[in-house]
Amino acid sequence: MKRKITLKQIARELDVSISTVSKALRNSEEISADTIEKVQAFAKLYNYKPNNIALSLKNRRTKKIGVIIPEIVHHFFSNVIKGIEKVANKHGYNVIVALSNESFDKEVLNMEMLANGSIDGFILSISKETLMLKDYHHFRETINQGMPIVMFDRVVNEINCDKVIVDDFDGAKNAVKIMIDGGSKHIGIITTKDYVSVGSLRTNGYLSALQLSGITASDELVLKVEDGLDTEENSDKLYKTIQSLFDNNPQMDGVFAVNELFALIAMKVAHERGIKIPEQMQVIGFTNGVLSKYATPSLTTVSQHAQQIGEQSAYLLIERLEKDEDLEEDGWKTVIVKTDVVERDSTK
Amino acid sequence: MKRKITLKQIARELDVSISTVSKALRNSEEISADTIEKVQAFAKLYNYKPNNIALSLKNRRTKKIGVIIPEIVHHFFSNVIKGIEKVANKHGYNVIVALSNESFDKEVLNMEMLANGSIDGFILSISKETLMLKDYHHFRETINQGMPIVMFDRVVNEINCDKVIVDDFDGAKNAVKIMIDGGSKHIGIITTKDYVSVGSLRTNGYLSALQLSGITASDELVLKVEDGLDTEENSDKLYKTIQSLFDNNPQMDGVFAVNELFALIAMKVAHERGIKIPEQMQVIGFTNGVLSKYATPSLTTVSQHAQQIGEQSAYLLIERLEKDEDLEEDGWKTVIVKTDVVERDSTK
DNA sequence: GACATGACCGAAAACGTTTTCGTGTTGAAA
DNA sequence: TTTCAACACGAAAACGTTTTCGGTCATGTC
Numbered sequence: 099m100k101r102k103i104t105l106k107q108i109a110r111e112l113d114v115s116i117s118t119v120s121k122a123l124r125n126s127e128e129i130s131a132d133t134i135e136k137v138q139a140f141a142k143l144y145n146y147k148p149n150n151i152a153l154s155l156k157n158r159r160t161k162k163i164g165v166i167i168p169e170i171v172h173h174f175f176s177n178v179i180k181g182i183e184k185v186a187n188k189h190g191y192n193v194i195v196a197l198s199n200e201s202f203d204k205e206v207l208n209m210e211m212l213a214n215g216s217i218d219g220f221i222l223s224i225s226k227e228t229l230m231l232k233d234y235h236h237f238r239e240t241i242n243q244g245m246p247i248v249m250f251d252r253v254v255n256e257i258n259c260d261k262v263i264v265d266d267f268d269g270a271k272n273a274v275k276i277m278i279d280g281g282s283k284h285i286g287i288i289t290t291k292d293y294v295s296v297g298s299l300r301t302n303g304y305l306s307a308l309q310l311s312g313i314t315a316s317d318e319l320v321l322k323v324e325d326g327l328d329t330e331e332n333s334d335k336l337y338k339t340i341q342s343l344f345d346n347n348p349q350m351d352g353v354f355a356v357n358e359l360f361a362l363i364a365m366k367v368a369h370e371r372g373i374k375i376p377e378q379m380q381v382i383g384f385t386n387g388v389l390s391k392y393a394t395p396s397l398t399t400v401s402q403h404a405q406q407i408g409e410q411s412a413y414l415l416i417e418r419l420e421k422d423e424d425l426e427e428d429g430w431k432t433v434i435v436k437t438d439v440v441e442r443d444s445t446k
Numbered sequence: 447m448k449r450k451i452t453l454k455q456i457a458r459e460l461d462v463s464i465s466t467v468s469k470a471l472r473n474s475e476e477i478s479a480d481t482i483e484k485v486q487a488f489a490k491l492y493n494y495k496p497n498n499i500a501l502s503l504k505n506r507r508t509k510k511i512g513v514i515i516p517e518i519v520h521h522f523f524s525n526v527i528k529g530i531e532k533v534a535n536k537h538g539y540n541v542i543v544a545l546s547n548e549s550f551d552k553e554v555l556n557m558e559m560l561a562n563g564s565i566d567g568f569i570l571s572i573s574k575e576t577l578m579l580k581d582y583h584h585f586r587e588t589i590n591q592g593m594p595i596v597m598f599d600r601v602v603n604e605i606n607c608d609k610v611i612v613d614d615f616d617g618a619k620n621a622v623k624i625m626i627d628g629g630s631k632h633i634g635i636i637t638t639k640d641y642v643s644v645g646s647l648r649t650n651g652y653l654s655a656l657q658l659s660g661i662t663a664s665d666e667l668v669l670k671v672e673d674g675l676d677t678e679e680n681s682d683k684l685y686k687t688i689q690s691l692f693d694n695n696p697q698m699d700g701v702f703a704v705n706e707l708f709a710l711i712a713m714k715v716a717h718e719r720g721i722k723i724p725e726q727m728q729v730i731g732f733t734n735g736v737l738s739k740y741a742t743p744s745l746t747t748v749s750q751h752a753q754q755i756g757e758q759s760a761y762l763l764i765e766r767l768e769k770d771e772d773l774e775e776d777g778w779k780t781v782i783v784k785t786d787v788v789e790r791d792s793t794k
Numbered sequence: 795g796a797c798a799t800g801a802c803c804g805a806a807a808a809c810g811t812t813t814t815c816g817t818g819t820t821g822a823a824a
Numbered sequence: 825t826t827t828c829a830a831c832a833c834g835a836a837a838a839c840g841t842t843t844t845c846g847g848t849c850a851t852g853t854c
Contacts (some may be wrong), residue, residue, distance in 0.1 A: 102591050104810060115834045120812060130832060145587060151502045151563035152810035155586060155839045160499075162559075169524070176517075179545065192559045195543040197527065210539045211510075214450075215499035215840090216564070239493060241452050329711050362740045369742050372505075391681060392710045394742055452840060453799045463804045468842060500840035520821060563810090 103144045134385045162192045164217035168200045168225045173387030174404045181408020202227040206236045219246040221411045248415045260414040269400040269437035270303025273382045280351030280446040284431040288360040299354045352380045358389045381444040382441040395443035451492045486512030491629045506652040512565035516548045516573045521735030522752045529756020552573040554584045577641045594766045596759045608762040609780040617748040617785035618651025621730045628794035634667040636708040650702045702727045706737045729792040743791035
C-alpha cells in the first residue's frame with residue numbers, strides 16, 4: 099500500500115533540500131525559475147498535497163469548525179448545518195459534524211475527541227440528557243482551554259459564550275393566537291419536559307397567548323412528553339401518550355406541538371377518531387421541515403429559519419477565532435433569529 | 447486566552463525532562479513512584495490531555511473514520527451512522543461526518559479535506575451528481591494514496607473497494623408482488639433516473655415482479671423523477687410531477703415508490719382526489735423511517751436495516767485498517783444486507 | 795577498593811510542515 | 825585583485841508527542 103508523498107521524498111528525488119521544495123511550491127522569490135518549474139512538475143505528477151496534520155501542528159490552528167448536534171435526522175439541524183457550511187466555506191473553514199444522539203456521554207466524548215487539536219472552535223446544540231443532568235463541566239473546560247463555543251437553539255444561561263437562539267416564546271404565542279383567532283377554545287399543547295429550554299419557553303408562550311385572550315389554562319391540556327420517547331424504539335409509547343391527551347380532553351379543538359413529529363402523530367390520532375382537521379381541530383407545529391409540507395393535511399408550522407441560525411452561529415464563531423488572541427475576554431453576544439408562522443391546511 | 451497545557455510546560459514546571467513526564471503519565475516502570483505521583487497529580491490539576499494532532503503526526507494514524515453522506519436528513523443515513531459509530535467506538539475509533547449535499551464539488555472538497563491526514567479511512571455513499579457525471583477520479587486517487595474506502599448503498603462498479611449494499615432488486619420485487627397479491631392490476635412506480643444505481647435496480651425488481659405475474663409493463667406507469675426535485679425549494683415541481691402520473695393513469699391502483707418522500711406525496715395526491723388507500727390504491731415505499739410509521743395511513747415499506755448496513759461497513763473498513771499493511775491488495779468484499787417488507791395500513 | 799547491577803532519568807530522533815537565518819557562489823564595480 | 829551585492833539554496837528550529845538508547849548515580853558483592 100502506497101503512502102502519501104512528502105516534501106522529504108520530493109527533495110531526495112530531486113536532490114535539493116526540503117526547504118527548497120517547500121519554497122518552490124509556494125512560488126517563493128528566493129528560488130530560481132528552473133527549480134520552481136522542476137519541483138512543481140514533479141509534485142503535480144505525484145499529486146502532492148501537504149499533510150494537514152503537520153500543518154495544523156505547526157500553525158496551531160486547523161481551519162476547521164466542529165459541529166455537535168443531538169440528532170441528525172431533523173430537518174432543522176440539517177438546515178442549520180447548511181447555513182454553517184455556507185459561511186464557513188466562504189471564510190476558508192471546513193465543517194466537521196459529530197452526533198451526541200441526545201446522550202450526555204457521547205456529547206462529552208465527541209467534544210473531547212475534537213477539542214484536542216482537531217478543530218478551532220465549536221458550534222453546538224446541547225443534548226437533552228445534558229440539559230436534564232445540568233452537568234456543564236465539559237463546556238466550561240473547553241472554553242477555559244481557549245476553545246470558543248457558540249451554542250444555538252438549545253442554550254443554557256450557566257455558560258458564558260456566544261449564542262444564537264430563536265424567539266421561542268413569541269413564536270409559540272403567535273401560533274396559539276392564530277388558533278384562537280380561528281375559533282379554537284380548548285387548545286392543547288404537546289411539549290417536552292421543562293429542562294429543555296426551548297420546550298419550556300414555548301410552553302410559556304402558549305400560556306401567555308391563552309392569558310391574553312382571557313382563556314384559563316388547564317393542566318389537563320398540557321402534555322409534557324417524557325424524554326426518550328421520540329426514538330424509533332419507543333414510538334408506540336409516544337403514540338399512546340398522545341392518545342391519552344385526546345382521551346382526557348374530548349372537547350379539545352386545537353393542538354400546538356413543539357415539534358413536527360408530535361404534530362404529525364396528533365393529526366394521525368385525530369384522523370383515527372374521525373376528527374376533521376382543521377374544521378373540528380386546528381393543529382400547528384414548530385420547525386418547518388419537509389414532513390409538515392407533505393403531511394395530510396399539510397401542517398401549519400412556526401418556521402425557524404434554520405439556515406439563518408447556522409449562518410449567524412458561524413459568523414459569531416469565526417469572528418471570535420480571527421480576533422486578536424488575548425484581547426478582551428467577555429462581551430458575549432446573543433443573537434435572536436425571528437420566527438414566522440407558515441399557514442397551511444391544518445388551520446382555518 | 448489560555449492555551450492547552452503541554453508536556454513541555456509540565457516538564458519545566460516540575461523541573462524534569464519531557465521524556466520523564468511522558469513516561470510518568472503512562473506509568474512506565476522506569477520512573478519512580480514518587481515522580482509518577484507528582485507528575486500525575488500536576489497533570490490532573492491542569493487537566494492535561496495529549497494533543498491529538500501531535501499524536502496523529504507521530505503515529506501516522508488518527509483512529510478516526512470519515513463518513514460522507516449525501517443528505518443528512520434521511521432517516522436511513524442517520525441509522526447507518528448509528529451502526530457505524532457502534533462498531534467504530536467498540537474498536538477505539540471515532541467517527542467524523544461530512545456532507546456532500548448531493549453535490550460533486552462538495553464531495554470532492556470534503557474528501558480532500560479529510561483525506562490529508564484527518565482520518566484513516568472512508569465510509570461513503572456517492573452523491574447523485576457524481577453518479578450522473580460518472581467522474582470517480584477522487585475515489586481512485588484516495589485509494590491510490592493508501593486510504594481505504596468502503597461504499598454503501600449507492601455504489602459503483604468502476605471502483606474496486608469494499609462495498610455494502612442492499613438487495614434492492616429482490617426488495618422491490620417482493621414489495622410489488624405483495625401489491626399484486628393484494629389485487630392491484632395497474633401498479634405505477636415512482637423512481638429516480640437510472641444513473642442512481644439503487645433506483646434502477648429497484649425499477650428492474652418492479653418490472654421483474656410484473657413479468658412474473660404476467661402483467662405487461664407500461665411506460666406510462668413508470669415515473670423517473672428528475673434530479674434535484676427532492677429539495678425543499680423544488681418541492682412544488684416534484685408535487686406536480688407526481689400529480690401528472692395520476693393524471694396519465696386514471697386506472698392506477700397501486701404505487702411503488704423508491705423512497706419515503708415519493709410515497710408520502712403519492713398518498714397525499716391520492717387523498718386529494720378522493721382515492722381511498724388501501725381499498726382503491728395500495729402504496730409501498732422503500733426505506734423504513736419515521737415518516738412511514740406516522741403517515742396517515744401508515745405506510746407499508748421495504749425496510750433496509752440501515753443500522754446493520756452501517757455496522758457491516760465499519761467492520762469492513764476496520765478490518766482493512768488493522769490488517770498488516772502491505773499484504774495482498776485485492777480481495778474486495780461486497781456484503782449484501784437483506785430487506786424485509788414491513789406491512790402497515792397502506793396495503794391490503 | 796574495584797566492579798557489576800539496577801534504579802532512575804535525560805537527550806535526541808522522528809512524524810511533515812514553514813520560516814528565519816545563514817552561507818556559498820557568482821558577476822561586476824573599485 | 826579585492827570587495828560587495830545579488831542570487832540561489834540549505835540548516836535548523838518549532839509545533840507536541842513517544843520511544844530508543846544511553847548516562848549517572850547509589851548500592852551491594854567479592
